[in-house]
Amino acid sequence: MPELPEVETVVRALRPRLRGREVLYLQEDHPGVFLRHVDGPDPWPRRITGIGRRAKLILVELEGPLLLVVHLRMTGHLSLTPAAEPPARHTHVRIGLDSGEELRFRDTRRFGRLSLETPGSLASLPFYASLGPEPFDLSIDELQSRIGRGSGSLKASLLDQRRVAGIGNIYADEILHAAGLHPAQPANTVLPKEFGPLLVQMQRILGSAIRGGGSTIRDYRSADGQAGQFQNLHQVFGRGGEPCPTCEVPIRKIRVAGRGTHFCPACQPLRRRRKRRRST
């Protein structure tokens, strides 16, 4: 469920409540959800030194240093709950803290993962090692060279975490609508002059989604239980058949890159494939 803005919201909610706390134990309630990539005996108790985000990953930093890495995937959810409270359904991992609370990982579909890493083991994970830059660190030139390559769809390019990290299905659709680009057009047909506006819209939409606490479509909640608000500002996502807020033409829902894709056929005209000149 969560993309960059939702993961950032979770991290910001957890940060003041986790920093300086001590992890006392880690309890697995379902095998396979937690992966241990460090050798030796259980490293608990261990102090939490900070919490950060990279792409859609939550990084809980521990003394050592070690890292507890969380990927929520589709339905994963973190909460900080009194340890005495009975675990909610689909709670798969519970991490006991010296505050008397548990950091609980709940995930209906069980796609999400937690792992314990050293900085070295994290760096050598193929998924982590191949992540592209954060959207807020991009220049126009870098965006063009990363997104504007290949004959695959522009939307697939935006969703490819190796090119740019953190964008998922909701924000890909919203960004492309704001930039006036058709999701199914080949990535290498985007004109050089279009990457500036694309970068501006990408950063604007992700930024305001973070300020809105992310988007709640069905079950996303931040770690404090708060629903997001940015879904109320979606222009196209989840609005198939409704009039485009810009031009009133009905928004269409199609399938691109194997994902439900919403766009305005008037604001986002499809440009036909075009031969591109290569410099090398």
Added chain:
DNA sequence: TCTAACCTGATC
């Protein structure tokens, strides 16, 4: 580069 698969639940 695209599909199917991983899972469960909600909705049609």
Added chain:
DNA sequence: GATCAGGTTAGA
């Protein structure tokens, strides 16, 4: 009963 869902990836 079939289809869909905010992510990623193994395999064709």
